[in-house]
Amino acid sequence: PTRPISPTTILFEQPAMDKGNVTPKSWMKWLSGIAFLVFLAIHGIVLLVRGQFPTIVKADSPTAIDLPHEEEEDDFRLGKSCVYNNSNKKKHSDVEHWVCRECSSEDGSYHCKSLTRQRRCRSFPRKNPDDTPRVYTEYSPATRRKSTMTVYHHDGHSEYAKFGIPVCSATLSRPCFDLARCRKTSSLDGPLQVYSHGGKTLDAYLDYTTQQHPDLVQRVSNASEACLLVVGPESFDSPNDLLHNEHWNHGRNHFIFKAGHFFGSHQDRPFNDKLQFGMAAVSHHSMDDSYNREGFDMPLGLYPIWNRPVDYEQLDMDRPRRYLLSFKGNIYPWEQRSWQHRWLASEYWHEEDDVHVDTKCVNTKGHKIGYSNTDPGNYGQLLLNSTFFFCPGGGGINSFRFSETLLAGAIPVVTGDFLPPFHPEINWDNCTVQVSEARVVDIPRIVREIPIDEVQIRRRRCANLVDSVFGSPPDVKQHFLIAMRIWNNRINHAMKRQGEIESLILSNK
Numbered sequence: 304p305t306r307p308i309s310p311t312t313i314l315f316e317q318p319a320m321d322k323g324n325v326t327p328k329s330w331m332k333w334l335s336g337i338a339f340l341v342f343l344a345i346h347g348i349v350l351l352v353r354g355q356f357p358t359i360v361k362a363d364s365p366t367a368i369d370l371p372h373e374e375e376e377d378d379f380r381l382g383k384s385c386v387y388n389n390s391n392k393k394k395h396s397d398v399e400h401w402v403c404r405e406c407s408s409e410d411g412s413y414h415c416k417s418l419t420r421q422r423r424c425r426s427f428p429r430k431n432p433d434d435t436p437r438v439y440t441e442y443s444p445a446t447r448r449k450s451t452m453t454v455y456h457h458d459g460h461s462e463y464a465k466f467g468i469p470v471c472s473a474t475l476s477r478p479c480f481d482l483a484r485c486r487k488t489s490s491l492d493g494p495l496q497v498y499s500h501g502g503k504t505l506d507a508y509l510d511y512t513t514q515q516h517p518d519l520v521q522r523v524s525n526a527s528e529a530c531l532l533v534v535g536p537e538s539f540d541s542p543n544d545l546l547h548n549e550h551w552n553h554g555r556n557h558f559i560f561k562a563g564h565f566f567g568s569h570q571d572r573p574f575n576d577k578l579q580f581g582m583a584a585v586s587h588h589s590m591d592d593s594y595n596r597e598g599f600d601m602p603l604g605l606y607p608i609w610n611r612p613v614d615y616e617q618l619d620m621d622r623p624r625r626y627l628l629s630f631k632g633n634i635y636p637w638e639q640r641s642w643q644h645r646w647l648a649s650e651y652w653h654e655e656d657d658v659h660v661d662t663k664c665v666n667t668k669g670h671k672i673g674y675s676n677t678d679p680g681n682y683g684q685l686l687l688n689s690t691f692f693f694c695p696g697g698g699g700i701n702s703f704r705f706s707e708t709l710l711a712g713a714i715p716v717v718t719g720d721f722l723p724p725f726h727p728e729i730n731w732d733n734c735t736v737q738v739s740e741a742r743v744v745d746i747p748r749i750v751r752e753i754p755i756d757e758v759q760i761r762r763r764r765c766a767n768l769v770d771s772v773f774g775s776p777p778d779v780k781q782h783f784l785i786a787m788r789i790w791n792n793r794i795n796h797a798m799k800r801q802g803e804i805e806s807l808i809l810s811n812k
Contacts, residue, residue, distance in 0.1 A: 379404075379406065379741065380406050380408070380413050381406055381407065381408060381413075382405065382406065382742070382745045382748060383403070383404070383405045383406075383418060383651070383742075383744045383745040383748065384403070384404065384406075384741045384742060384744065384745060385401045385402065385403040385404075385418075385647055385651070385740075385741055385743070385744050386401070386402050386741055387400060387401055387402075387429070387643075388400055388401060388402050399426060400426050400427070400428050400429075401426075401643075401647065403417065403418040403420075403647075403651060403744055404416060404417050404418055405418055418651055418744065420650045420651065421649070421650050421651070421653065422650070423649050423650060423662060423664065424634050424646055424649055424650065424662065424664035425636065425664065426646075427636035427637075427642075427646075428638070429638045429639070429640060429642075429643050468580075468581075468596075469581065469582045470596075471582060471584070471596050471599045471600075472596065472597075472598060472599055473597065473598025473599055473793070473797075474797060474800075475599075475793060475794065475797040476797075478553075478555065478582060479554075479555060479582040479584075479599070480555065480556055480582075480797075481555055481556055482794070482797055482798055482801060484529070484530050484556055485530035485531075485794050485798060486798065492795060493518075494517065494518055494519055494520055494521040494791075495519065495520050495521065495530060495531060495787065495790060495791045495794060496521055496523050496528060496529050496530045496531070497509065497520050497521065497522055497523065497529060497530070497531050497532075497533060497787070498522075498523050498524075498525070498526045498528070498529030498531070498532045498533070498550075499522065499533055499535070499538075500532065500533065500534045500535065500538035500539070500548070500550075501535075501537075501538050502535040502536060502537030502538040503537055504535055504536055504537055505533065505534075505535025505536070505537065505538060505560065506535075507780075508535070508560075508779075508780050508783035508784075509522055509533070509783070510522075511780050511783075511784070512780075512783060512784050512787050515784070516784070516787075519787055519788060519791055520787050520791070526550040529556075530556065530794060531556060531557075531558055531790055531794070532550060532556055532557045532558070533557070533558050533560055534557060534558070534559045534560065534583070535560050535561070536560075536561055551581075553581045553582050554580055554581030554582040554583030555582050555583075557580075557582070557583035557584065558583065558584045558586070558601075558786070558790065559580050559583050559584065559585045559586060560586050560783060560786065561586060561587070561588075561603065562580065562585045562586060562587045563587050563588055563589065563699075584596075584599050584600055584601065585600045585601070586600065586601040586602070586603050586786060587600075587602070587603060588602075588603045588604060588605045588699070588701045589696070589699030589700045589701045590602035590603070590700075590722055591699075591700035591720045591721060591722055592720050592722060595722055595726075597726075597727060598727065598793070601725060601786060601789065602722040602723065602724055602725065602726050603724055603725075603782055604701070604705060604706055604723070604724035604772065604773065604782070605701050605702065605703050605705065605706060606703075606706060606773065606777055606779060607703055607706040607707045607710055607773070607777055608703050608707070609682065609683050609686070609703075609707045609710070610710065610776070610777070611710050611711070612683070612687075615712075618687070618712070620712055620762060620763070620766065621759060621762070624687075624688050624689055624690045624713075625657075625688040625689070626657050626658065626659045626685070626688055626689045626690065627657040627658060627689075627690050627691060627747075627750060627751060628652075628657070628658050628659070628689065628690070628691045628692070628693065628716070628746065628747055628750050629658075629659040629660070629661075629685050629686075629688075629689040629691075629692055629693070630645070630648050630649075630652070630659075630660050630661070630662070630692070630693035630695075631659075631660075631661040631662070631682055631685055632645055632661075632662060632663075632695075632697075632704070633645075633662070633663045633664075633665050633697075634646050634649060634662050634663065634664050634665065635665050635697075636665075637698075639696070639697075639698060639699075640696075640720075640740070641695050641696030641697055641698075641699070641700060641702075641718075642697070643740075644695040644696075644718055644740065644743050645662065645695050645697075647743045647744050648660060648662075648693055648695070648743060648744075648746070649662040649664075651744040652744070652746070652747055655747070658747050659685065659689070661685070683711070686707060686708060686710075686711035686713060687711050687712070687713075689711075689713050690713060690714065690750075690758065691713060691714045691715075691716050691736065691746075691750045692704060692708040692711075692713045692714070692715060692716065693716045693746060694708055694715045694716060694717050694721075695717075695718060695743075696718075696721070700718075700720060700721050700722075701721070705717070705723075706769070706773055706777070709734075709765050709766075709768065709769035709773070710769055710773075710777070712762065712765075712766060713762075713765075714734065714735070714736060714758070714761050714762060714765055715734070715735045715736070715765070716735070716736045716737075716738065716746055716750065717735055717736070717737050717738075718737070718738060718739070718740055718743065719737055719738065719739045719740065720740075721737070723735060724772050724782070725772065725785055725786075725789060728789050728792070729768070729772065729785075731768065733760060733761055733764040734761055734764040734765040734768055735761075735765075736749070736750060736753070736761075772785065
């Protein structure tokens, strides 16, 4: 039997025929095939220009695009940008998972061209970011219904979006926080009454704070007398012991310090499917905007592995540096978004004299399949000789590079979902440079356009912050001290605000 002839068959599988047998009907089929392919080509170009680079919108409904907290509308008409190609789900072949282009404006019209990869590392997929909510959202990923009691979080791992966490805010109101406990035990502008759930490390931090700053924190031995109850990395042997502790009360008035080290495990994320901290406030070094309840939870920093050379203080902060922008690190083909950010920098930052990229591509078995530009021992010299240093995360949103870049006197460049240590109480705006995921490929142009006087302002702001936030020399006790200062300030403000409201109500009787 004769196979049906489609327009594609007409174009590419046309059987030989005698000229005398060519009829008007066959010519019409041939022309319709060409018209169909032309239509597909034009339609594909339109999707590439408009559909693949949509205008970003804020998440105010379950169908809107969930975005990091600082990202503004960007129509991608100018400069370099990349968007993830959700339609390409192949995992093992070197396919293009990103659509990247560079656009310019001339005579009122926009012109775009595709960017060329350097093919340093094999392309790899990530978890589809549209499967579940990208960031902190009130909409359930399962039912898409809005909740007034629970929020959900997601960073590319669908299992982390299955569980909601209580809605807690900077007002420190019930059910998450009971200010009545603080009224009984703490006076306004007085020391904060703190109870420790124990553990060698936590007790050492708390003893240091109370000895150095007795006006800030007062330790109490009776949990009922405490305004704030603190849990540390070694306070309990198991999650079950914590959840069944007589003072836990679903986490109310509790603060979990360094949740990533809880029960002795160094986790990249503060929550998982086995342990939820209920109404307790959580501090963690990978507290991105998909986890953080602003003004309630507390982002921390990762302490540096590399440290300054002994003669660092003799170096001029404003000295000329060899590189404007640098990045050095491994790239693993794993599903977290941060590995993709590293890959984008490696593939699309075409090296110039003042832009340096040094990456190693690592497969899932740990075998290096890429290359390295520099000797591993030169990492510190690279930091010291860079004005800006790209600090993408790895398994989590944070990276040791952030604190190490600060220690080297360089300026960290971070992605939009990154929350710096102790945000929002400590303002990092005049220090870090923050870009959206789509603009990672455009970082060289972005930092190049920052005026010299602004670079110097950012550098000095960073230098002031690194010693005050991480300590000089770096010491984790400094993080705990700042955390207690913030809690003292939060509770005092909440108590004053509540007192003002009560006075206003009584005066209107």
